[in-house]
Amino acid sequence: EPEVTQTPSHQVTQMGQEVILRCVPISNHLYFYWYRQILGQKVEFLVSFYNNEISEKSEIFDDQFSVERPDGSNFTLKIRSTKLEDSAMYFCASRELAATDTQYFGPGTRLTVL
Amino acid sequence: RKEVEQDPGPFNVPEGATVAFNCTYSNSASQSFFWYRQDCRKEPKLLMSVYSSGNEDGRFTAQLNRASQYISLLIRDSKLSDSATYLCVVNMGGGSNYKLTFGKGTLLTVNP
Numbered sequence: 001e002p003e004v005t006q007t008p009s010h011q012v013t014q015m016g017q018e019v020i021l022r023c024v025p026i027s028n029h030l031y032f033y034w035y036r037q038i039l040g041q042k043v044e045f046l047v048s049f050y051n052n053e054i055s056e057k058s059e060i061f062d063d064q065f066s067v068e069r070p071d072g073s074n075f076t077l078k079i080r081s082t083k084l085e086d087s088a089m090y091f092c093a094s095r096e097l098a099a100t101d102t103q104y105f106g107p108g109t110r111l112t113v114l
Numbered sequence: 115r116k117e118v119e120q121d122p123g124p125f126n127v128p129e130g131a132t133v134a135f136n137c138t139y140s141n142s143a144s145q146s147f148f149w150y151r152q153d154c155r156k157e158p159k160l161l162m163s164v165y166s167s168g169n170e171d172g173r174f175t176a177q178l179n180r181a182s183q184y185i186s187l188l189i190r191d192s193k194l195s196d197s198a199t200y201l202c203v204v205n206m207g208g209g210s211n212y213k214l215t216f217g218k219g220t221l222l223t224v225n226p
Contacts (some may be wrong), residue, residue, distance in 0.1 A: 031212065043158060043201070043216040056211055091157055095212065101146045101205065103214060105157040 002026045004106035006092050012112045013082055021077045021109045023092030031095040032075045033103065034067065036060070036088040043091065049075065082113045117141065120202050123220035131192050135220050137185040137202030145212075147178055149187045150201040152219065158201055161187075192224045 005024045013019050025032050034046040048055040049067055057065075066078045075094075079086055092106040120137045127133050135149075147164040162169065164176040164185055175188040185202055202217040 033213070035214070042218040043152075043214075045213045045215065048211075048213055056207070056213060089155070093214075101148075101163060102160055105159070108157050110155075 004092055004094055004104050006090075006106040006109050008109060009107065010110045010112070012114065015084055015113055016081050019079050019082055019111065021079075021090050021092075021111070023075045023077070023106055024073050025075055025092065025094030026096070026104060027073070029094035029096045029104075031055075031097075032067075032069070033093040033095070034077045035091045035093065035105075037091065037108075038085075038088045046077075046090075079111075082111075084113050087111055087113045117206075117215050118202055118204050118217040120200075120217035121220050122218075123222070125220065125222045126225060127192055127222070128225050129192060129194060131224075132188065132190050133192055133222060134189075135187040135200050135202070135222075137187075137217055139183050139185070139202075139204045139215075141204070141206045142180075142183060144183075144204045144206045146205040147185050148203040148205075148214075149174075149176055149185075150203050150216075151198040152201055153198050158203075158216075161200070189222075192222075194224050194226060197222055197224045 007022045032049040037043045047057040047061045064080045068076050089108045091108045093103040095103045118139050149161040150158040151161050152158045164178045168177045173190045177186045199219040199221045201219045204215050
């Protein structure tokens with residue numbers, strides 16, 4: 001069964017450094033998402049992406065965040081200058097079509113900012 | 115009112131028990147509804163979609179009441195492997211505005 005993959009599984013960085021989290025969505029999917037989950041808290045929507053542009057973003061997704069689909073397979077989340085409060089699990093998800101309901105989640109990247 | 119609110123739990127039940135989870139959502143324009151399960155430090159995995167007519171998948175039954183903005187999940191004959199956090203999830207947009215809003219989850223532990 002096709003699945004969403006994410007790399008790395010765990011990223012440790014120093015405050016102020018840039019990080020890039022990578023995702024490979026399911027190959028025929030058209031809609032892509034990033035969510036995050038701070039330890040002990042709920043999963044929160046960050047951004048949705050379709051047709052090479054952002055469809056919607058949350059208040060969390062400020063100027064420090066950006067997303068890109070640099071080629072036909074990868075979907076990346078960049079945090080320009082990490083803060084301690086960016087420490088969380090970051091989940092990528094994809095969805096096939098506008099008419100389909102199901103989002104498939106990747107295994108996540110645990111980001112630790114020191 | 116929180117966007118998606120669930121029983122805080124945790125629930126501890128013996129194997130074979132029936133357990134019910136409840137959830138309410140605030141946005142009456144919400145489009146679609148789901149229950150996901152999440153194992154510790156893992157990604158959310160879709161358990162089932164929830165329809166107004168109610169739907170059943172083996173030991174799991176989900177119900178939606180749009181008038182009350184209420185969603186439920188019933189697990190019958192619970193197994194040890196059902197131990198997880200159960201997430202009530204709502205899609206509050208459609209098409210390219212689709213995004214999932216999660217409840218905080220209810221932790222279930224099934225004991226031998």
